[in-house]
Amino acid sequence: MPAESELNTGVLLFLPYRALENRVFAALAEAGFDDFTPAQARVMQRIGPNGTRLTELAEQAQITKQTAGFLVDQLEKAGYVTRIPDPTDKRARLVCGARKAWEAKEVADGVVAEVEKEWEEHLGKRRMKQLREALTLLREITDPWA
Amino acid sequence: MPAESELNTGVLLFLPYRALENRVFAALAEAGFDDFTPAQARVMQRIGPNGTRLTELAEQAQITKQTAGFLVDQLEKAGYVTRIPDPTDKRARLVCGARKAWEAKEVADGVVAEVEKEWEEHLGKRRMKQLREALTLLREITDPWA
DNA sequence: GACAGTAGTCAGAGGCTCTGACTACTTTGG
DNA sequence: CCAAAGTAGTCAGAGCCTCTGACTACTGTC
Secondary structure (H helix, E strand, O other), X not given: OOOOOOOOHHHXXXXXXXXXXXXXXXXHHHOOXXXXXXXXXXXXXXXXXXXXXXXXXXXXXXXXXXXXXXXXXXXXXXXXXXXXXXXXXXXXXXXXEOHHHHHHHHHHHHHHHHHHHHHHHHHOHHHXXXXXXXXXXXXXXXXXXX | OOOOOOOOHHHHHHHHHHHXXXXXXXXXXXXXXXXXXXXXXXXXXXXXXXXXXXXXXXXXXXXXHHHHHXXXXXXXHOOOEEEEEOOOOOXXXXXXXXXXXXXXXXXXXXXXXXXXXXXXXXXXXXXXHHHHHHXXXXXXXXXXXX
């Protein structure tokens, strides 16, 4: 499926997404958080404040639980997460973010806010609001966990 | 960087992008185009009508030329592309889409159109137009090849 | 014509992801 | 209660993707 003259909405969505991700990653590396990978980050991102089960992380990241387990292993070794037994189910464990993860999140959030501000300056307040509104609405039919 | 209550614009962009990509991939597999991978597709997508150099494909896909070469090798074996000498530079070769690639593109384009229609129905014509407008504008500051 | 730069390849290593098979535990239904 | 079915997670093995570093061949400049 080679290039076309008119850009489809998919590419249009992907371009700013990638630009943002690149910025966040560069900033995290700059701040010393250079010991995890994009794949690990995509899992870590989905850990809830009280911990999340491996299977749930896998589903939301759309990867197999084996892959999720592999990635969480790395994150655990690097000190970003810990695993504690799930009190409600002896088979399960809860993956919890460690202090290091929340510190990284603060850096990431800062960059996201910065980039969003740049976008708002470029688009204007009104169009930025429309963009977020449309995307939020779109989530209803594109996000299985909405 | 664990989960948060408010979704940032990055996630909001990613969700529909992934949904669209999943749909396109499923449809291609359904139509018999099941012998290439997402990574190969992301390179193939960037081949121009008159062929494109490996280095250029690599830059636009944001991968190294070694990786691009690896992926083009697979695509060539699977019959999606051919490589012809670049008449203007004896070092270079042009990667060209084969008939099979253009056929796959037709299927992909069909699905994209279908999904875009669904989105338009969900958002309404006005908001869909605003979405594309905002994204196109955003491309100016997020796409190095804009 | 020497030299700096560019197009592409080769070799090696590591990371990501999958399928299939398995253990341990939970839930369901008789 | 207990047997069967289902779920959480792990282990093993394979293949794909991606990178860094080093290299050849050619181009363009001075």
